[in-house]
Amino acid sequence: MQNKVLYSVTGIFQTPDSIKHAAKSIADAGYKRYDINTPYPVHGIPKAMGMTISKLGYFTLVFGLSGIALALGFTWIITNIIYPLVQGGKPFFALPPFIPITFEVTVLLSSCGTVIIMLLLYFKFPNNSHPLHDTNYMKKVSSDKYGAYIMADDPNFDQSKVRSLLESLGAIDIEDIYYDEETVSLRPKVFEPKFLGFLLVAILITAGATYFTLNKLLFMPPFDWMSFQSRVNAQSLSTFFPDKHGMRMPPSGTIARGFMPFPYEGDPDKAGKMLVNPMTNTQENIEQGRKQYDIFCSPCHDWHGTGNSRLRGQFPNPPSLHSQKVRNWSDGMIYYIITMGQNTMPSYAYQVSREDRWAIILYVRTLQRAMNAKPEDIK
Amino acid sequence: MSTQEFQVNYEKKGLPSTWLRNGLIFLVLGIGLSAAAYFIEPQRALINGVVAYMFVFGCGIASLFLIALEYIVGAVWSVPFRRISEFLAALLFIAPVLALPAFFNFHQVFHWSAPEAASDAILKAKAPYLNVSFFVIRFIGIFIISWLFYFFIIRNSRKQDVSREQFLTKRNITLSGAFIPVFAILISIMSLDWLMSLEPHWFSTIFCVYYFAGSLLAAIAALTFIVVSLNERGYLIKGLTEDHYYSLGGLMFAFTNFWAYIAFSQFLLIWYANLPEENFWFINRMNDTWSYISVGLIVLKFVMPYALLASQPSKMNPGRLKLAAFWILGAQYYDLFWLAIPNYYKTGPALHWTDFGFPLLAIGVIMTVFCIVARGKNLVPIGDPKLKRSMDFHL
Structure with missing residues (x-):
């Protein structure tokens, strides 16, 4: 026993009443570092030991308050700062829906925190070695006996006095418990x-x-089910139709909605005779024509159709639109030229819509009239 | 274990003489003030009368429920207090008297019964339930049924004081089993008829539970207040421990939380859905000065009782228990006031001086009825076979 240290003196008691009496007497004798072991919770022991209400509740309070702060702060940051979304017309941070979350986080944190703090502080977790482990004393008090032990580090500890105290209280089995400092540590780990x-x-x-x-x-893959439908994609092969074309041709003799055929290719005279401007000569239509003329025509034909273009000779200047020849052309003729092109002028059919072409013609007619105004126009 | 017969350490004493006197003072004051209120502001006084009636009725029927609960779950710790709840349950006999003024001014209290309601499509659809004759039938039926249960349960309990026979407890357990589902229906119908129908366009399916939670809270608080006061003066059985007090405090604490849970559930669902046929009820209570009363309800009925009862020692401290019980009774009255009055006075000052006579009336009624019923009776069920075990009660 040379290298062993005294931990405590233990006493075994037979009945719950005697252990209650013993607890009270030990407390009255002024001992602080002692404990009672019983196989089941005996009513009145904490009171007999003079124990006050555990301080653990304050940890619960702290954890509970941090739970409230955490939940409210988290929901506030998410809904107000990181990802503000209007949901059901409610304010970004509306308190009522977050009360259940706050409640749950508060309960979770305070209960888990209390248990962990209790393990760490009171049971010195993760230190699971204890001098009383595997002693006869512990075997008895965890089956059918009641035990009290007074620790050697109590300021009033005196081995012989403690032994006589336990004896006077009626302890039947008094033992000294020693432990090896190298194998059993009392410090928290x-x-x-x-x-x-x-x-x-x-x-x-x-x-x-x-x-x-x-x-x-x-x-779980993202929901891309729309990519895999049983339909034929554009430009792809069809196994259904005999000609294998996924894209179908329109039935013969039909035209698409809003499509206007142009059967005058290579025949400007016929176009000039047959075509009539569908747009009326209104302020609105002329304005539409002016816009399109300024965009598509004015680079070569100049703002006013004189042919003195902004291209500065990089292309041959087009003839003026105010010549007698042009002024005598019918609307259909000019439409043919815009649609099919003439000399160096390319076709504008793909850039200028049909309606815009007719509007441009209205504007060109307006320019021609303005450049060759008759005396009665001035009124 | 000793085989000798258990000696009941109870000495039969009459209640403190001041109780009946104070009760009568409150009652006279209350009747005077509320009668004055009726002549000055008849409409408001009538609604206040409904509040006082629902307060007293809730206390009475929830006390009967507490007795039935003790029998059916075989609770042991509450046996010494059962007699107090039995006396409080006698409030069921005085409650209809408080409802009489509303019957004499029916159209003023229940707008759904007014002739103009016939042109209202919603009220027309509700007419099969909300009509005067069926209303009166329900009212009478509720009281007759609860009086019958009161009569049988209390008669068995009192007989046991002398005969000490166990079969009386068994009979009461059967009666309690029958009473509890009936109680759920009775209190639901009463809260529908007398509180929810004050705003006949509104509906909430959790409202009956809300009223049940508040009433049970009031019954427990009244029980706690009386038990602690009597035990301090030595009128009850000797040997009640802190554990008995702790259980009473724990029940008050638990039902404070239960009430808050139900109240918040009702608010959250209506707030979230924001449907115009439901939300106006809360909007009325968030407008004007009513918003302060509504916030006050949270503080008075949840935050304060919670803070008063949260810690373990406070549930064992007689002074703290009495304070909390008194506070909760006041908060329950405040809650019923908040349920009823804004239906009629949507704007303007929330409180009026005529409101204050009615809580006095309710307290006066409770105290007077309690003292009169308890006169000459044992304050503890001395013949109950569970009494010995209840004196050994430990947490």
């Missing part, structure tokens, strides 16, 4: 590298398993 490393590994494994499960094993 929370900050030991071994425990911290274990925590780290546990965290990593949990996080990794969660990641693997959610993102690999249970991976």
